[in-house]
Each structure stands twice: as structure tokens, then as C-alpha cells.
Amino acid sequence: MTEKLHPIIEKAGREFADGKLERREFLRLAVLLGVAAPAAYSMVGLAAPALAQGAPKKGGIVRIGMRVQDISSPHTYSWIESANSARQVLDYLTVTGIDNVTRPSLVEKWEASPDLKTWTLHLRKDVTWRKGRKFTADDAVWNLKRVLDDKTGSSVVGLLKGFILTEYDGGEKDAKGAPRKSVKLWDANAIQKVDDFTIKLNGNSANLSIPESLFHYPLLICSPEDGGKFGVGSDGTGAFELVEHEVGKRSVFAANKKAYWGGGPYIDRYEIIDLGDDAAAQVSALASKQVDMIYQGAISTLPTVEKLPHVQVNSVATGYTAVARTHPIKPFDDKRVRQALRYATDNDAVLKGALRGLGKPGEHHHVAPVHPEYADIGYLKQDIAKAKALLAEAGYPNGIDVTIDARPQPDWELLAVQIMVEQWKEAGIRCKINVMPSAQYWANWTKVPFGFTTWAHRPLGTMILGLAYRTGAAWNEANWSNAEFDKLLTEAEGYLDVEKRRAVMAKLERIMLDDGPAVVPVWRAVFNYSDKKIKGYKIHPSIYIDAKDMWIDA
């Protein structure tokens, strides 16, 4: 290392040496603060993971079964499937790998100021757009300004709001006619072009995870000449060109003639086939080799796919889950009833039955073992007698009658609900299930009194608790409020030091077990299916799929 290390790394390095910091978290921290990934791996005495599976062969087609959506506006994508289409043509500034470590992409290297307010991004100098122009800082600045523009409507705004944007009253109204705060860059010089290949992000407050945020899936780098639109023939710095696209049917990507700056691609064509939402039709297509991959597996098809000799199941542990959460209204206004719900649940059985064991049992506090600040406060075992006693104490000696709202997709959720409902029945919690189509569920998810809601993976435990359980948060679907919890959470968010955060996290987790509104039955592994002839592919925890790494071993 010839360059000077960021002060936080030096401190973290000491903590790591003292055994206070886990390897994974040190790795993440070091890389976020500008140490190259291979160097960071060697600092903690690990070998960087390799994807290589023999020498890649050229040629062939890969077909994947995935929904083919409208992909015309990359910066406002709200579905992973859309991003998984466009990412074959467009690149990101950074890339977070399957090991949760963020690496360079169009940004070759980055540096953070000691106060974490200023980030300097150095762009690669050898990248050209397919149509021939050189990729420069102007392109990157244009994209960053566009996603942060209020009028674009990108979800990147939510991610970087505190760092670089300020709120003001621009006279805007929301759909119900209520006044809405607009946002703008806090300073005219917030996104600064230093030279043709260097950008500075001058923030208003500290932010550690800028490189991770740059990989937020709508932050695809488009050519300014396309004006933020994307479609057949659109320019890109990626390995493929979109040559055909029909929503609901299929997309076709052809490999560029010119070699890709990042290596690959190996296959000639990549096709996305829309097979609908029916999981069984997807497996039929896989069985008769009409597709080589399925974007995401379903529990109902797993037993079949395991029997298909030419197909392999790819899976990875994540912080994805779904939580059964209550509103603080009768009978759930009494925390003993909420506790009873947790004691009545057998998480191991839910995991086994609903996910066929793919994942880990949950611990009801919504902080996953994959989160760096996770504190192991012990596993709450099913205890029917205790659940009954708690119900009786709360004034329900004969049990309670409730209804839970759930949705049919993904299929494991309905299985989990059915299993829990049977378990609860033993404790005297008689629960009916109301299944709504997904569209209807998402229209009401914060309003239903008792519901089972999907939560995606978030890299930090504090992020998920802040989104879902802080008093008044937009996504606090449980309408839950606990002053002590809010105070501790704010405290935890203030610590960069993972050990300090973990100590507070243990308290937060205990509050969740004591007073919290939710049952968190499992951490699910995400999984999908691919033909064994496809090499070079590993499943990403967010199921991001890059065709440029794939090759076919016929």
C-alpha cells in the first residue's frame, strides 16, 4: 500500500486485531473507504473469492425465464427484473459482489475525506460507448444529477437525501392534494466535475456507504444522448446491445463485436423469455429445455427441479424475510398478546415446511446474522404453555380470534402463514387467513391490522429497524411506537464502530422481543435454477444477473 489509509481503517484495523471486529465487516469497511478488494482480503488474511471454473469458451445462447417488463426509464426502475434487463447494456459506477463487498466498475477507485463528507471518484479512462464516444466525467455527472433531480422520480433520492439533498417547499402537492416537500441538491457544487475523469461528491453530512449506494439498481449509467430513455439500440458501455424487446414476451441481447472493457462476454446472445407468473409453467419450460435458467425459484417447484438431471439449484443466504406484524389495536394492543404470538411460533418448523430448509430460523427481532452489528441474544424457542399463560394474563383465557392478510406470491409466504396459523391454534390463537392479490396487498400493506409482509435484504441492521419500526417512519407498517427504542436506534446509527453498535443493538433486539409488533419466522435463502451447462454464474443475494460472465460448456 503506497497510499495513505483512511483514519477509520487504521482504527478498524486495530479493532480487528483485538478481535472486536469481524472479518467480513472489516473487509466491507476497508473496501468502502477505498482499499482495493484484493488488498483488503489480504489484510484480513483471506483469499479473494474466484469465479473461475476453467477457461471460458466462446459462443452459444443463454435463455432465461423472467418477466419482461417495461424498461424504458432506467432511473425510475422499481423492479429488480427491469434492472436485470438493462444491466446487460448499461453499467454501474460500482458493483457489490455476492460477498457483499463493493468493487470498482466505471469508477476505478475512490477516496473518502476523513469526515466522510467528501468523496472523490476516479473514473476508468479506457471505457467507450458502443457508438464510439469516450466515457467521461460529463456522462457520470449528467446521470447523477438526473437521478437526484426531484422531477425524475428516482428512488436514489431516498438513499442519498441526507447526504447531498435538502428539502424545500416548492409548492408541490401529492396525489391526495396535501403539500409535499420538494428536494434539491444542497449546494450548486454538490456534484463537482474535477477533470475529465474525476468527480467529487461534496456532501452535507457524513455517509459511509456511498460506493454501495452507487450500485442501487436504478443508478444505471445511460448515455446522455438518449436523454434517460432506454430501448432497442440504446447506447451503452456494457457488453451487450438490446436488439429486441416486447413487454410480456421477450427481450434479446446480442454481444457487442468489440471486446468489453471488463472482460467477456462469452455468449453470443442472451434472451429473456416471459413465462408468466405461474411457477409450474416455468419448470415445464426448464424441463423441456426451452429456457436454460429461471430468474427466481419457487418452493412449489423445488422438489421437481431437484429431480431434473440437467439443472442445478443455486442458493445464497440473505436478510430477506417476511414478517407477521400487528397494529396496536385490540387484541394486539397488549404487549403480552404480541409476546404470546412469538412464543406460539415454531420457527424451525416454518423454515422446514415453507422453505424446505433453505435459510435460517428467524429470531423475531428482524436483525439477521448476516448483518454486521447483529447481536446473538439467544433463540426464542416455541413455548405453547407460556403463550397460553401470557394470553390469560392479558385477559384472554379462552384465546383470541383474529384474521391475517397475506398474498399468494411468492408461494413460500402463504405456506409459512398456513404453518404459523396451525401452530398458533395450539396456543388458542384462532386465526383466519385472508388472501389478497399482490396488487391489492401492496395498496393496503400499511393499513391492514394484521398482515404478513415481505421485507427485502438491507445491508445493515440499523437500516431495517429505522425503515420499519421507528416511530412515524413511512414504512412503519405496524404503527408501532416505542420511545426507548427510537432513542437507542438513533444512538446506534451514530456509531461507526461496529462493537459499540452491537452493544446497543442487543438492547434494541431485546425491546423487539419484549414489546415489538412482529413475528419474524425465517431468514430465507434466495435461490434460482440454471442448466448445468452454464458456467461462470453465481447467484447474487439480490438476484442481480450479469450475462457477461456466463459461458457455455457444451
Added chain:
Amino acid sequence: MTEIIHDIGRPRAAPGLGLAGDAHVGLLRQVLNILTRSPLATVGASILLAWSLLALLAPWVSPYPPNRIDVALVADPYPSAAHWLGVDHLGRDILSRLIWGARTVLTVAPIAVLGAVALGVFLGLVSGYRGGFIDTVIMRIGDTLLAFPKIILYLIIIAKFGASAFNIIAVITLSSAPIIARIVRGVTLDVKNRDYVAAARMRGESALFIMFVEILPNARGPLIVDFFLRLGYTTIAIGVLGFLGVGLPPPDPDWGGMVKEAYGMIFVWPHMTIIPALAISSLVIGANFLATGLREASLDG
């Protein structure tokens, strides 16, 4: 869904829908008579009776609670001494779910059909007997409903109001009533000017009495045959809704839903799909056989 065709066919397109004979002979005796004469009707009635008995006695004959989950059993889900028809993907006993599921389908389908008959009979009688403006309005509304392809009507309504037993019953009632009204209206128009109806009117009987006591019995034959045919189609319709994922909500067993839940696994655990599919088929076959037998016997006079 053949029901669509069946519904749209005019009365004249369905030949010989009539139990012949004297309206005054006891209905039960007439039915028994036909059953003993037609082997097809006997087989059909036996199947329906067997399922009805199982449904009625579900709490006593079902070997396990239908929703009891035992995940450990999924390792070997095939039929065994402990589970005669095996267990499903959550380790629930398939036989018990079939028996309790029979309860569901044999409640929902007959109620839906009876609802349709009640509504259809009333509207048909009023329409045919009163004639004029009322007739035009009722038939116009009926035609509009019939113009909807059924499955589309089901999808629109259930997607809006949610899938519950009540909504399924309502939508089937609503979509089947117009065709029954047509049958009854046809019969009413045919007999309302006969002597005995005129006589009743002379006696000063109320319109309601004349419609239900004097006219309705003439439509009894076609209605009975239609009831069993419709029962079969309704069973299929409930199965189809379950299969499309807009059927009765879990966890209570619903045959169509059982097929839906398990059919992704047909290649490894075929019994989970095939057994409920066979159950639906058998019930529909029973209803169809009975209807065919009744019609045949009535044609013989």
C-alpha cells in the same frame, strides 16, 4: 368451461328437458322410479350420495384434522398404512383434506345453484306472467349478464371483491340465474293461458299463488335436470377458480386449490395432484350421469 355454452343455448337448443307426466304424482316417487330404471342415474346418484355422506360425517370419518401440518412426513409423502392417500407438501393427510374438502364443495356448489334457481325462478315467473315492461327489463338485464363470458365475469368480480365463499356463491348465482329465468319464463308463457290458470284467476287467487302453485310445477322437470347439470359445472367452476389462484382462501381444503398448490410437484409427487383432480372429476361425473339418466328416463315417459 362448457357451462358457458350450456347457459347460452336457448331452451330450444337443449332438446327434451322435461320430466313427463302428471304434476300430481309425488316427486320423490317419480325420482325413485327413474333411479331404478336408469343404471346411469343410479351410478350418478350413488357417487353423489357417497360424497355427501363423507362430507356430512367428516368430523367422525376423517382420520386426521385436515389442516394438521407435520413437516417431517414430507420426507416420504406417499400412501401408507397411516395415511391411506399419502400426505401433501406440508405433511397434511390427503384423505382428511379430501373429506373436509367435499364438505366445502358440497356446501358452496349446491347453495350457489339453489340461489341461482331461486332467483331465476322468481324472475322467470314474474317476467313471463306479467309480461310487458317488467318482462323487457328483466330479460334485458339477463341478456347483458349472459353476454359476459363467464370466466371473465368471475375474474372481474373476484379480483375486485376478493375470493371468499360468499363472493363465489354470489357470482355463480348472478351468472346462472338469467338462463334459469329463461327456462321458467318459457314454461310460464306456455301455460299461463291454459284453462286451469284461468280458473284460478277466476277464483280470485293472488298472482303469487298462481305463479308458484299453478304454473311453477310445470317447470319442475327441466329444472331438476338443469340443477344436476349445473351442479357439475359449478363444481368445475369452483375448481377452476381455485386453480387460477382466485378460489377459496387457505388453509381450509378446497379441491381446486389442492391441485393448484401441488401441481408444480406432479413430476415428483404425482399423488398430491392426481387424487384431488380425480375427486373433482368423480363428483362432476356423478352429477352429469344423474342428469343424463333423469333426462333419458323422462324421455321414455
Added chain:
Amino acid sequence: MLRYSAKQLLNMALTLFAVSFLVFALNELSPGDVARKILGPYASESQVDHLTVQMGLDRPAIVRYFEYMGKALTGDFGDSIVFRMPVADLMFDRLGNTLLLAAISFAVIVPLSVVLGVLAGMRERGWFDRTISVFSSMCASIPEFAMGVFLLGIFVVWLGWLPGTSPLRSDSGWAIWMQFVLPVLVVTFYDAGYLIAMVRSSMVEVMRQPYIRTALLKGMSFNRVVSRHALRNALITPFTVILLQLNYLVSGLVVVETLFAYPGFGRMMLEAALAKDIAVIEAGTLIAVSVTMLTQLFGDLGYMALDPRIRV
């Protein structure tokens, strides 16, 4: 006949108007959050608001209805929110696919059921009649989804002879005609079961007529009686019914299309209904209703032409 047709066409227009209003009203009674559906669960609240205003969904329903109908009269059915394309284009494409499947199925079902139905009804309660009756009754009693699942298990997984889905593309390793085999087979089993029974019962009725008995008593050969006298009369009633199959084949194929991922009209309607894609539901329902009413009209006209006793 001309007057009859004109009257029926007017009726049709009125019904279509009633249907369009009914569908719109049903969708407004419990309006889903359309913008949320398009953007998915992870979109932020401000993204949802943004789109709601952009799509004009914050305006009163009645305004939107008349705006929609006004445009529909000029042939503009709006854009689908699920498929993100003009409804007219989408509809054209999906309807074409479904009609293709329907035409092939029709070509198999009609000759099959006429031949089997006539042969069975010709000698009522003979062994052939009994066999065909039971067979057709069983076929019509096995729901399409059950039949589809059985056939999938046998031909796709066990034998591996046929493709499991029918995306109608030849570059998926299977010839297009092979992709039609299973869907057509499922439709045929189910629908032919019903048609055979119709043709049979009509044939039985005709064979019982006095003039047939007389002809036989006069010593005319059985085959001659059947072909000269019975056949024409026996096919009048089924003619209407056969025409009405077209309805079923347009909108009733939801199950088959879902099962085999066939890009057809029925599957499109299923997805649209679940997603409250109002533009698609409206246009699709209007098309389906028109098809129903037109086939009915043609059925009536054909019936009149075939059977001189009927006058309207």
C-alpha cells in the same frame, strides 16, 4: 331477416354500452392503487404520487370513464399498465394467437364429435352408444386443469416427447406445431365430450320421429334412412351449439393458456383482472361480449336458414 339483424345489432350496441359501464363501475368500487402496482413494493411513496398524478388517476372516475369511452369510439383503447403498450396492439396480437389455437381445436373437435355423435345416436342404447356416452360424459367431467396436468406428466416429464410450454417461437428447440399438440389435446378432450353428447341426443331425438320409423317400416335400408333423412335434421340443433363453442374458445381458454404459458387472450385477461389493468379489462370484455353476441346472431340466422319452420 334484415329487420331482425338490424334489431339485434342495435341491441348489441346497447348491451356493449351497458357492459362497458358495468366493468368500469366494478373497477372503481374498490380502486386499487394502480401506480403502486406498476412501481412495485419497493418504490417510494413520492414515486407513487408522481405517477398517480402523471397518469391522471387523481381525477374523478366519471370524468375518466367518459374520456375513455370517447377515445374508445375513435379506436384508441388506451395503454395497458401491465404490458405497457397500446391496448389495441396487444389485443390484436393475443386475440390472433387465441384464434389460431381455437381454429386448430375447432378443426379437430367438430368432425370428431359429429362423426362419433351421429354413430352413437343412430342406434340408441347399442353398445357403441353406451361406450361413447360414458366416454364423452367422462371427458366433459374432467376439468381442463386436471387433464392438462395429467398430460404434462406423461408427455413432457415421463416421455419427454413434447414441450412443456408453448411460447409460439420456433427458436426454443421445438417446432411450433409440437407446441400446439398438448393445448389442442386438452381442449379437445374437454370440449368434444360436450359436443358429442349434444350431437348424439339430437340424433336420438330425430331417430325417434314417426317419419323415420315409417321410412324404416316401408323397408328403406337403415343407412339410407340415416343419410337421406335423419342427418340433416339431426344437425340443425348442434349447428347452433357448435357456433357457440367459439365463445368458449375465445375466452374460456384461460386455463389451458395459463398451463402452457401460451400468449393468448384468456391469460392476458387473467393477468389484467388480477392487476386491475382497467384499459385491458374494458377492451377485452367488449371484444369477448361482441364475439358472444355476433356468434349468437349468426347462429340464429343460420338456424333460420336451415329450419324453414322458424320465422322471426
